[in-house]
Amino acid sequence: MAAVTRISALCNRGVKPLFLSKSLLARTLVSSKKTRDPPVLLSAQIHTSPAHYAAGSKAASLHWTGERALSVALLGMIPVAYMYPGPAMDYSLAAALTLHSHWGLGQVLTDYVHGDTAIKASNAGLFALSAVTFAGLCYFNYHDVGICKAVAMLWSL
Amino acid sequence: MEVYIQVAVLWNRSLVQRSAAVSSGSRCCLVYRHAVAMGTNAKEEMQKFTDKNSRLARPLSPHITIYSWSVPMMMSITHRGTGVGLSAGVAVFAVSALVLPGDFASYLSLIQSLSLGPALICTAKFGLAFPVAFHSFNGIRHLMWDLGKGFRMPEVYRSGYAVIALSVLSAIALAAL
Numbered sequence: 550m551a552a553v554t555r556i557s558a559l560c561n562r563g564v565k566p567l568f569l570s571k572s573l574l575a576r577t578l579v580s581s582k583k584t585r586d587p588p589v590l591l592s593a594q595i596h597t598s599p600a601h602y603a604a605g606s607k608a609a610s611l612h613w614t615g616e617r618a619l620s621v622a623l624l625g626m627i628p629v630a631y632m633y634p635g636p637a638m639d640y641s642l643a644a645a646l647t648l649h650s651h652w653g654l655g656q657v658l659t660d661y662v663h664g665d666t667a668i669k670a671s672n673a674g675l676f677a678l679s680a681v682t683f684a685g686l687c688y689f690n691y692h693d694v695g696i697c698k699a700v701a702m703l704w705s706l
Numbered sequence: 707m708e709v710y711i712q713v714a715v716l717w718n719r720s721l722v723q724r725s726a727a728v729s730s731g732s733r734c735c736l737v738y739r740h741a742v743a744m745g746t747n748a749k750e751e752m753q754k755f756t757d758k759n760s761r762l763a764r765p766l767s768p769h770i771t772i773y774s775w776s777v778p779m780m781m782s783i784t785h786r787g788t789g790v791g792l793s794a795g796v797a798v799f800a801v802s803a804l805v806l807p808g809d810f811a812s813y814l815s816l817i818q819s820l821s822l823g824p825a826l827i828c829t830a831k832f833g834l835a836f837p838v839a840f841h842s843f844n845g846i847r848h849l850m851w852d853l854g855k856g857f858r859m860p861e862v863y864r865s866g867y868a869v870i871a872l873s874v875l876s877a878i879a880l881a882a883l
Contacts, residue, residue: 617852620845627842650793657790663756678797685800693803693810702814704883706827 616652623649634697642696643686651679781866785844788837828881836877843869843876 623645630638654675662671690696746754803810822830847865850856856865 617849620849624842624845646796650789650796653789654793657786681804682797682800685802685804686796689800689803689810699810702810704831706814706817 612652619645619649619652630697634695634701636690636695638697639690639695640687643683643690647679647683647686650682651675654679777866778862781844781869785841785848788841792837792841831883832877832881835880836873839876839880840869840873843872 626638626642626645630642655672658668658671658675662668686696689699693699694702806813847856847869850865856862
């Protein structure tokens with residue numbers, strides 16, 4: 550399609566039809582502008598994206614959707630945690646917060662870290678951090694007061 | 707003269723037919739003979755570009771040092787900054803829970819024993835509440851963009867100011883609790 554528009558762009562560099570009478574000129578204007586030029590044979594290569602791209606992995610697209618779905622879920626959890634504090638919300642928040650952070654920091658790394666080894670190393674570090682964070686939050690939920698109660702206690706200072 | 711006009715009309719008519727054939731998408735050799743599918747994907751192209759830059763040791767063009775800052779730009783980096791900051795805070799909290807001795811209540815009574823005063827405590831609460839509020843409200847703004855809404859420049863600015871106002875007000879309200 551891009552190739553077709555390129556032809557018409559070439560054709561629009563109009564050559565004034567000096568030999569046409571006025572009535573015929575009007576008729577030419579009614580028909581397409583492309584008719585005014587002689588056809589130019591393209592000798593340059595045109596690059597197009599593959600017409601029928603082999604169905605690639607949908608992983609990136611699904612990841613994007615997952616990120617948005619998790620964000621919406623986390624937004625919903627905030628008022629629910631306020632209204633119904635308890636172990637169910639504690640563990641849900643721990644999971645949602647950790648995963649949202651993990652994916653968010655992953656995007657930051659993708660933006661700023663370049664080079665194969667650097668990317669691999671930073672992603673491995675991020676994975677370790679997220680794993681430890683989730684473990685710590687679950688430990689806190691189990692052995693201590695839990696996230697919801699902790700926020701309430703902190704705010705009562 | 708008449709002969710020339712007639713030839714011109716006939717010639718134009720044939721061009722109309724040919725152009726029509728081309729624009730209807732038929733496999734006219736005039737257009738498709740030289741079309742080639744690209745052999746590389748976007749990631750490979752970017753990698754080639756990055757490698758060429760480091761090979762030639764090209765200096766980076768100034769960008770944030772020269773480009774005039776705008777409210778949307780500042781809000782975007784603040785969204786990222788609050789996100790990274792909150793993630794760091796949660797991580798520090800979680801690691802502390804695993805590593806430090808004593809339970810949460812003991813640390814709260816430690817803070818209480820410092821007798822910091824209500825002004826400082828309120829400020830600290832605002833300092834915690836504002837990043838959460840800003841990141842949440844701007845997050846909603848981002849989700850609206852993901853739905854395809856609110857991309858016109860006046861809308862971007864209006865939603866931006868709304869997020870700032872809501873964040874400040876709700877952080878104040880939370881700090882006052």
